[in-house]
Amino acid sequence: MSITVLLVDDEELVRAGLRAVLDTQPDIEVVGEASDGATVVPLVRRLRPDVVALDVRMPLLDGIEATRAILRSVADPPGILVITTFEEDAYVYEALRAGANGFLLKRARPAEIVHAVRLVAEGDSLLFPAAVRRLAAGRGNESAQRVLERAALTGREREVLRLMAGGLSNAEIAGRLVLGGETVKSHVSSVLTKLGARDRTQAVITAYESGFVTPG
Template identity: 45%
Template sequence: MSAAPIRVAVVDDQPLFSAGLTMILRSQPDMELVGEAVDGAAAVDLVREVAPDVVLMDIRMPVMDGITATRTVTDHPQNATRVIVLTTIQHDEAVVRAIRAGAAGFLTKDTTPDFLLAAIRTVHSGHSVIAPALTNELLRDYTTPEPGNQAALAELSGRERDVFGLAAKGLGNAEIAAELVLSEATVKSHVGAILGKLALKNRIQLVAFAYEHHLIS
Protein backbone atom coordinates (compact mmCIF):
# COMPACT_ATOMS: atom_id res chain seq x y z
CA MET A 1 0.00 0.00 0.00
CA SER A 2 1.50 3.34 -1.07
CA ALA A 3 1.91 6.18 1.40
CA ALA A 4 -0.60 9.01 1.39
CA PRO A 5 0.56 12.01 -0.65
CA ILE A 6 1.99 15.06 1.06
CA ARG A 7 -0.79 17.63 1.20
CA VAL A 8 0.60 21.05 0.28
CA ALA A 9 -0.94 24.54 0.26
CA VAL A 10 0.49 27.57 -1.56
CA VAL A 11 0.22 31.07 -0.10
CA ASP A 12 1.48 33.87 -2.33
CA ASP A 13 0.00 37.09 -3.71
CA GLN A 14 1.94 36.93 -7.00
CA PRO A 15 -0.23 34.99 -9.49
CA LEU A 16 2.62 34.04 -11.83
CA PHE A 17 4.84 32.66 -9.07
CA SER A 18 1.92 30.88 -7.44
CA ALA A 19 0.99 29.28 -10.78
CA GLY A 20 4.54 28.02 -11.16
CA LEU A 21 4.47 26.44 -7.72
CA THR A 22 1.16 24.72 -8.33
CA MET A 23 2.40 23.34 -11.65
CA ILE A 24 5.49 21.88 -9.96
CA LEU A 25 3.44 20.33 -7.16
CA ARG A 26 0.89 18.78 -9.51
CA SER A 27 3.69 17.07 -11.41
CA GLN A 28 4.65 15.02 -8.34
CA PRO A 29 2.94 11.69 -7.67
CA ASP A 30 3.67 11.91 -3.93
CA MET A 31 2.20 15.41 -3.48
CA GLU A 32 -1.30 16.84 -3.57
CA LEU A 33 -2.17 20.54 -3.87
CA VAL A 34 -4.97 21.09 -1.37
CA GLY A 35 -5.45 24.85 -1.51
CA GLU A 36 -4.17 28.31 -2.37
CA ALA A 37 -4.39 31.69 -0.64
CA VAL A 38 -3.24 35.20 -1.51
CA ASP A 39 -2.72 36.68 1.96
CA GLY A 40 -1.88 35.60 5.50
CA ALA A 41 -5.40 35.84 6.87
CA ALA A 42 -6.74 33.64 4.09
CA ALA A 43 -3.85 31.25 4.76
CA VAL A 44 -4.86 30.86 8.41
CA ASP A 45 -8.45 30.14 7.35
CA LEU A 46 -7.22 27.66 4.74
CA VAL A 47 -5.12 25.76 7.27
CA ARG A 48 -8.07 25.53 9.65
CA GLU A 49 -10.26 24.26 6.83
CA VAL A 50 -8.06 21.67 5.08
CA ALA A 51 -5.13 21.07 7.50
CA PRO A 52 -2.34 20.71 4.92
CA ASP A 53 0.85 18.90 5.84
CA VAL A 54 3.07 21.67 4.48
CA VAL A 55 2.41 25.32 3.60
CA LEU A 56 4.63 27.28 1.23
CA MET A 57 4.27 30.78 2.71
CA ASP A 58 5.32 34.06 1.15
CA ILE A 59 6.55 36.64 3.66
CA ARG A 60 5.28 39.92 2.25
CA MET A 61 1.54 39.87 1.56
CA PRO A 62 -1.46 42.15 2.10
CA VAL A 63 -3.99 41.91 4.96
CA MET A 64 -1.71 39.72 7.09
CA ASP A 65 1.99 39.13 6.43
CA GLY A 66 3.49 35.65 6.26
CA ILE A 67 5.31 35.96 9.57
CA THR A 68 2.13 36.67 11.52
CA ALA A 69 0.35 33.91 9.63
CA THR A 70 3.17 31.48 10.37
CA ARG A 71 3.05 32.27 14.08
CA THR A 72 -0.72 31.87 14.14
CA VAL A 73 -0.53 28.51 12.38
CA THR A 74 2.35 27.04 14.38
CA ASP A 75 1.20 28.31 17.78
CA HIS A 76 -1.97 26.21 17.62
CA PRO A 77 -1.24 23.15 19.81
CA GLN A 78 -3.40 20.80 17.75
CA ASN A 79 -2.00 21.90 14.39
CA ALA A 80 0.57 19.64 12.75
CA THR A 81 0.97 21.83 9.67
CA ARG A 82 4.58 22.80 8.96
CA VAL A 83 5.51 26.02 7.20
CA ILE A 84 8.26 26.81 4.71
CA VAL A 85 8.62 30.55 4.21
CA LEU A 86 9.63 31.99 0.85
CA THR A 87 11.45 35.24 0.17
CA THR A 88 12.88 37.12 -2.79
CA ILE A 89 15.58 38.79 -0.66
CA GLN A 90 18.46 36.70 0.60
CA HIS A 91 19.63 39.07 3.35
CA ASP A 92 16.29 39.64 4.95
CA GLU A 93 15.65 40.11 8.67
CA ALA A 94 12.10 38.91 8.07
CA VAL A 95 13.46 35.42 7.43
CA VAL A 96 14.90 35.17 10.94
CA ARG A 97 11.67 36.59 12.34
CA ALA A 98 9.79 33.87 10.47
CA ILE A 99 12.08 31.21 11.93
CA ARG A 100 11.40 32.58 15.40
CA ALA A 101 7.70 32.49 14.57
CA GLY A 102 7.94 28.73 14.08
CA ALA A 103 8.69 28.16 10.40
CA ALA A 104 10.24 24.78 9.69
CA GLY A 105 12.43 26.28 7.00
CA PHE A 106 12.97 28.97 4.44
CA LEU A 107 13.84 29.10 0.76
CA THR A 108 14.62 31.92 -1.59
CA LYS A 109 12.28 32.20 -4.54
CA ASP A 110 15.09 31.55 -7.01
CA THR A 111 15.63 28.04 -5.67
CA THR A 112 15.44 25.16 -8.14
CA PRO A 113 12.29 23.03 -8.43
CA ASP A 114 14.25 19.96 -7.32
CA PHE A 115 15.47 21.71 -4.15
CA LEU A 116 11.95 22.96 -3.43
CA LEU A 117 10.50 19.46 -3.73
CA ALA A 118 13.27 17.98 -1.60
CA ALA A 119 12.62 20.66 1.03
CA ILE A 120 8.92 19.84 1.15
CA ARG A 121 9.67 16.15 1.65
CA THR A 122 12.31 16.90 4.29
CA VAL A 123 10.02 19.20 6.28
CA HIS A 124 7.16 16.72 6.02
CA SER A 125 9.42 14.03 7.49
CA GLY A 126 9.89 16.14 10.60
CA HIS A 127 13.15 17.89 9.83
CA SER A 128 13.96 21.51 9.06
CA VAL A 129 15.35 23.13 5.94
CA ILE A 130 17.31 26.36 5.69
CA ALA A 131 19.11 27.60 2.58
CA PRO A 132 22.61 26.37 3.52
CA ALA A 133 24.66 29.13 1.91
CA LEU A 134 22.70 31.78 3.82
CA THR A 135 22.49 30.30 7.31
CA ASN A 136 25.60 31.78 8.89
CA GLU A 137 25.21 35.18 7.24
CA LEU A 138 21.57 35.55 8.20
CA LEU A 139 22.15 34.58 11.80
CA ARG A 140 25.25 36.74 12.08
CA ASP A 141 23.48 39.78 10.65
CA TYR A 142 20.15 39.48 12.42
CA THR A 143 20.74 37.99 15.84
CA THR A 144 22.12 39.79 18.89
CA PRO A 145 24.85 37.73 20.56
CA GLU A 146 25.18 37.54 24.32
CA PRO A 147 28.82 36.80 25.26
CA GLY A 148 29.25 33.15 26.23
CA ASN A 149 25.92 32.83 27.97
CA GLN A 150 26.26 29.23 29.20
CA ALA A 151 23.55 29.93 31.77
CA ALA A 152 21.10 29.66 28.90
CA LEU A 153 21.75 25.90 28.94
CA ALA A 154 21.38 25.51 32.71
CA GLU A 155 18.33 23.26 32.38
CA LEU A 156 20.09 20.80 30.07
CA SER A 157 21.91 17.69 31.26
CA GLY A 158 25.53 17.15 30.30
CA ARG A 159 24.61 14.78 27.48
CA GLU A 160 21.92 17.16 26.25
CA ARG A 161 24.54 19.92 26.10
CA ASP A 162 26.73 17.65 23.97
CA VAL A 163 23.83 17.02 21.60
CA PHE A 164 22.90 20.70 21.60
CA GLY A 165 26.39 21.74 20.54
CA LEU A 166 26.47 19.35 17.60
CA ALA A 167 22.90 20.10 16.51
CA ALA A 168 23.67 23.83 16.63
CA LYS A 169 26.49 23.21 14.15
CA GLY A 170 23.99 21.67 11.75
CA LEU A 171 24.69 17.97 12.29
CA GLY A 172 21.82 15.56 11.70
CA ASN A 173 20.76 12.83 14.11
CA ALA A 174 22.85 10.14 12.39
CA GLU A 175 25.97 12.32 12.49
CA ILE A 176 25.42 13.22 16.14
CA ALA A 177 24.86 9.56 16.97
CA ALA A 178 28.14 8.61 15.30
CA GLU A 179 30.03 11.43 17.02
CA LEU A 180 28.72 10.62 20.51
CA VAL A 181 28.43 6.84 20.05
CA LEU A 182 24.68 6.83 20.67
CA SER A 183 21.72 5.37 18.83
CA GLU A 184 19.75 7.65 16.53
CA ALA A 185 16.68 7.03 18.66
CA THR A 186 18.53 8.30 21.73
CA VAL A 187 19.71 11.39 19.87
CA LYS A 188 16.17 12.05 18.66
CA SER A 189 14.94 11.78 22.25
CA HIS A 190 17.62 14.19 23.46
CA VAL A 191 16.81 16.72 20.72
CA GLY A 192 13.13 16.59 21.66
CA ALA A 193 14.00 17.18 25.32
CA ILE A 194 16.29 20.08 24.42
CA LEU A 195 13.64 21.78 22.32
CA GLY A 196 11.12 21.38 25.11
CA LYS A 197 13.39 22.71 27.85
CA LEU A 198 14.48 25.72 25.77
CA ALA A 199 10.94 26.41 24.49
CA LEU A 200 12.05 26.04 20.86
CA LYS A 201 9.87 24.71 18.05
CA ASN A 202 12.47 23.14 15.76
CA ARG A 203 16.16 22.73 14.98
CA ILE A 204 16.37 25.98 13.05
CA GLN A 205 15.31 27.84 16.18
CA LEU A 206 17.95 25.83 18.06
CA VAL A 207 20.66 27.17 15.72
CA ALA A 208 19.35 30.73 16.10
CA PHE A 209 19.29 30.28 19.89
CA ALA A 210 22.92 29.14 19.86
CA TYR A 211 24.01 32.17 17.84
CA GLU A 212 21.99 34.60 19.95
CA HIS A 213 23.64 33.33 23.13
CA HIS A 214 27.07 33.18 21.54
CA LEU A 215 27.31 29.44 22.16
CA ILE A 216 28.77 28.78 18.71
CA SER A 217 30.79 31.01 16.41
Protein backbone atom coordinates in the same frame (compact mmCIF):
# COMPACT_ATOMS: atom_id res chain seq x y z
CA MET B 1 -1.53 9.03 1.17
CA SER B 2 -0.65 12.37 -0.43
CA ILE B 3 1.14 15.27 1.23
CA THR B 4 -1.27 18.20 0.96
CA VAL B 5 0.06 21.72 0.39
CA LEU B 6 -1.41 25.22 0.61
CA LEU B 7 0.38 27.89 -1.45
CA VAL B 8 0.26 31.50 -0.24
CA ASP B 9 1.98 34.17 -2.34
CA ASP B 10 0.84 37.48 -3.78
CA GLU B 11 2.63 36.68 -7.07
CA GLU B 12 0.43 34.47 -9.23
CA LEU B 13 3.41 33.35 -11.30
CA VAL B 14 5.18 32.07 -8.19
CA ARG B 15 2.12 30.09 -7.13
CA ALA B 16 1.74 28.70 -10.64
CA GLY B 17 5.39 27.68 -10.75
CA LEU B 18 5.24 25.93 -7.38
CA ARG B 19 2.01 24.18 -8.31
CA ALA B 20 3.51 23.01 -11.62
CA VAL B 21 6.46 21.48 -9.76
CA LEU B 22 4.51 19.89 -6.92
CA ASP B 23 1.61 18.54 -8.97
CA THR B 24 4.03 16.35 -10.94
CA GLN B 25 4.76 14.35 -7.79
CA PRO B 26 2.55 11.32 -7.12
CA ASP B 27 2.73 11.83 -3.35
CA ILE B 28 2.05 15.60 -3.24
CA GLU B 29 -1.21 17.45 -3.85
CA VAL B 30 -1.73 21.23 -3.90
CA VAL B 31 -5.12 21.65 -2.23
CA GLY B 32 -5.42 25.43 -2.29
CA GLU B 33 -3.93 28.84 -3.05
CA ALA B 34 -4.15 32.29 -1.53
CA SER B 35 -2.69 35.67 -2.45
CA ASP B 36 -2.18 37.03 1.06
CA GLY B 37 -1.49 35.86 4.59
CA ALA B 38 -4.68 37.51 5.85
CA THR B 39 -6.75 34.58 4.52
CA VAL B 40 -4.43 31.79 5.59
CA VAL B 41 -5.90 30.78 8.98
CA PRO B 42 -9.45 30.02 7.75
CA LEU B 43 -8.00 28.21 4.74
CA VAL B 44 -5.77 26.07 6.95
CA ARG B 45 -8.72 25.22 9.18
CA ARG B 46 -10.86 24.24 6.20
CA LEU B 47 -8.30 22.44 4.04
CA ARG B 48 -6.08 20.95 6.81
CA PRO B 49 -2.90 20.96 4.66
CA ASP B 50 0.21 19.13 5.81
CA VAL B 51 2.42 22.01 4.64
CA VAL B 52 1.83 25.73 4.10
CA ALA B 53 4.30 27.41 1.74
CA LEU B 54 3.89 31.16 2.19
CA ASP B 55 5.65 34.26 0.96
CA VAL B 56 7.60 36.09 3.64
CA ARG B 57 6.64 39.48 2.17
CA MET B 58 2.96 40.12 1.38
CA PRO B 59 0.96 43.37 1.33
CA LEU B 60 -1.71 42.82 4.01
CA LEU B 61 -0.31 40.13 6.33
CA ASP B 62 3.28 39.01 5.83
CA GLY B 63 4.71 35.56 6.38
CA ILE B 64 5.90 36.37 9.89
CA GLU B 65 2.47 37.35 11.19
CA ALA B 66 0.79 34.59 9.18
CA THR B 67 3.11 32.05 10.80
CA ARG B 68 2.28 33.39 14.26
CA ALA B 69 -1.44 33.34 13.45
CA ILE B 70 -1.34 29.72 12.27
CA LEU B 71 0.57 28.49 15.30
CA ARG B 72 -1.58 30.51 17.69
CA SER B 73 -4.98 29.71 16.18
CA VAL B 74 -4.81 26.23 14.63
CA ALA B 75 -4.81 23.02 16.63
CA ASP B 76 -2.22 20.55 15.32
CA PRO B 77 -0.77 23.16 12.92
CA PRO B 78 0.84 22.24 9.59
CA GLY B 79 4.50 22.53 8.75
CA ILE B 80 5.38 26.01 7.52
CA LEU B 81 7.82 26.93 4.75
CA VAL B 82 8.42 30.62 4.13
CA ILE B 83 9.19 31.56 0.54
CA THR B 84 11.81 34.22 -0.04
CA THR B 85 13.84 35.84 -2.79
CA PHE B 86 16.92 36.45 -0.64
CA GLU B 87 18.07 34.10 2.12
CA GLU B 88 19.69 37.01 3.96
CA ASP B 89 16.31 38.73 4.34
CA ALA B 90 15.72 39.75 7.97
CA TYR B 91 12.06 38.83 7.43
CA VAL B 92 13.14 35.21 7.00
CA TYR B 93 14.92 35.22 10.33
CA GLU B 94 11.88 36.63 12.11
CA ALA B 95 9.65 34.02 10.45
CA LEU B 96 11.96 31.26 11.67
CA ARG B 97 11.89 32.75 15.15
CA ALA B 98 8.10 32.86 14.94
CA GLY B 99 8.02 29.11 14.35
CA ALA B 100 8.41 28.45 10.62
CA ASN B 101 10.11 25.13 9.91
CA GLY B 102 12.39 26.50 7.23
CA PHE B 103 12.54 28.62 4.12
CA LEU B 104 12.44 28.05 0.41
CA LEU B 105 14.18 30.27 -2.13
CA LYS B 106 12.07 31.34 -5.10
CA ARG B 107 14.94 30.37 -7.36
CA ALA B 108 15.15 26.85 -5.90
CA ARG B 109 15.38 23.95 -8.32
CA PRO B 110 12.31 21.67 -8.64
CA ALA B 111 14.05 18.84 -6.77
CA GLU B 112 14.85 21.20 -3.89
CA ILE B 113 11.25 22.37 -3.68
CA VAL B 114 9.95 18.80 -3.55
CA HIS B 115 12.56 17.81 -0.96
CA ALA B 116 11.67 20.77 1.24
CA VAL B 117 7.95 19.98 1.19
CA ARG B 118 8.52 16.31 1.97
CA LEU B 119 10.94 17.10 4.78
CA VAL B 120 8.61 19.56 6.49
CA ALA B 121 5.62 17.24 6.01
CA GLU B 122 7.54 14.58 7.93
CA GLY B 123 7.89 16.99 10.84
CA ASP B 124 11.53 17.90 10.26
CA SER B 125 13.12 21.32 10.03
CA LEU B 126 14.71 22.58 6.85
CA LEU B 127 17.86 24.06 8.35
CA PHE B 128 20.29 26.25 6.43
CA PRO B 129 23.07 26.74 8.98
CA ALA B 130 25.14 29.12 6.84
CA ALA B 131 22.16 31.43 6.33
CA VAL B 132 21.14 31.20 9.99
CA ARG B 133 24.70 32.09 11.02
CA ARG B 134 24.67 35.18 8.81
CA LEU B 135 21.23 36.25 9.95
CA ALA B 136 22.09 35.68 13.61
CA ALA B 137 25.21 37.83 13.51
CA GLY B 138 24.96 40.66 16.02
CA ARG B 139 21.60 39.53 17.40
CA GLY B 140 22.54 38.92 21.02
CA ASN B 141 19.42 38.25 23.03
CA GLU B 142 19.22 38.28 26.83
CA SER B 143 15.99 36.30 26.73
CA ALA B 144 17.72 33.53 24.78
CA GLN B 145 20.55 33.58 27.31
CA ARG B 146 18.06 33.05 30.13
CA VAL B 147 16.36 30.23 28.22
CA LEU B 148 19.69 28.46 27.78
CA GLU B 149 20.61 28.95 31.43
CA ARG B 150 17.27 27.63 32.67
CA ALA B 151 17.51 24.64 30.33
CA ALA B 152 20.50 23.32 32.29
CA LEU B 153 21.63 21.14 29.41
CA THR B 154 23.93 18.25 30.24
CA GLY B 155 27.41 18.15 28.77
CA ARG B 156 26.31 15.70 26.11
CA GLU B 157 23.25 17.76 25.24
CA ARG B 158 25.44 20.83 24.83
CA GLU B 159 27.65 18.87 22.41
CA VAL B 160 24.57 17.80 20.47
CA LEU B 161 23.21 21.37 20.31
CA ARG B 162 26.55 22.66 19.05
CA LEU B 163 26.55 20.08 16.25
CA MET B 164 22.90 20.81 15.44
CA ALA B 165 23.89 24.46 15.03
CA GLY B 166 26.51 23.33 12.54
CA GLY B 167 23.76 21.78 10.44
CA LEU B 168 24.59 18.14 11.16
CA SER B 169 21.82 15.56 10.87
CA ASN B 170 21.13 13.00 13.59
CA ALA B 171 23.12 10.40 11.66
CA GLU B 172 26.07 12.76 11.29
CA ILE B 173 25.94 13.66 14.98
CA ALA B 174 25.89 9.95 15.85
CA GLY B 175 28.99 9.40 13.73
CA ARG B 176 30.80 12.41 15.19
CA LEU B 177 30.06 11.45 18.81
CA VAL B 178 30.20 7.68 18.26
CA LEU B 179 26.67 7.17 19.54
CA GLY B 180 23.70 5.12 18.39
CA GLY B 181 21.05 6.79 16.27
CA GLU B 182 18.30 6.33 18.86
CA THR B 183 20.55 7.80 21.56
CA VAL B 184 21.13 10.92 19.46
CA LYS B 185 17.43 11.18 18.69
CA SER B 186 16.73 11.05 22.43
CA HIS B 187 19.32 13.78 23.12
CA VAL B 188 17.88 16.01 20.40
CA SER B 189 14.38 15.55 21.77
CA SER B 190 15.61 16.42 25.26
CA VAL B 191 17.36 19.57 23.98
CA LEU B 192 14.19 20.75 22.23
CA THR B 193 12.07 20.08 25.31
CA LYS B 194 14.45 21.86 27.68
CA LEU B 195 14.74 24.88 25.38
CA GLY B 196 11.01 24.99 24.73
CA ALA B 197 11.81 24.88 21.01
CA ARG B 198 9.25 23.73 18.45
CA ASP B 199 11.92 22.24 16.22
CA ARG B 200 15.64 22.18 15.42
CA THR B 201 15.52 25.57 13.73
CA GLN B 202 14.27 27.32 16.85
CA ALA B 203 16.82 25.47 19.00
CA VAL B 204 19.63 26.59 16.72
CA ILE B 205 18.41 30.20 16.76
CA THR B 206 18.45 30.10 20.56
CA ALA B 207 21.98 28.69 20.45
CA TYR B 208 23.18 31.63 18.34
CA GLU B 209 21.19 34.39 20.04
CA SER B 210 22.32 33.26 23.51
CA GLY B 211 25.96 33.34 22.46
CA PHE B 212 26.31 29.60 23.07
CA VAL B 213 27.38 29.31 19.42
CA THR B 214 29.19 32.20 17.75
CA PRO B 215 28.37 33.06 14.12
CA GLY B 216 31.34 32.21 11.92
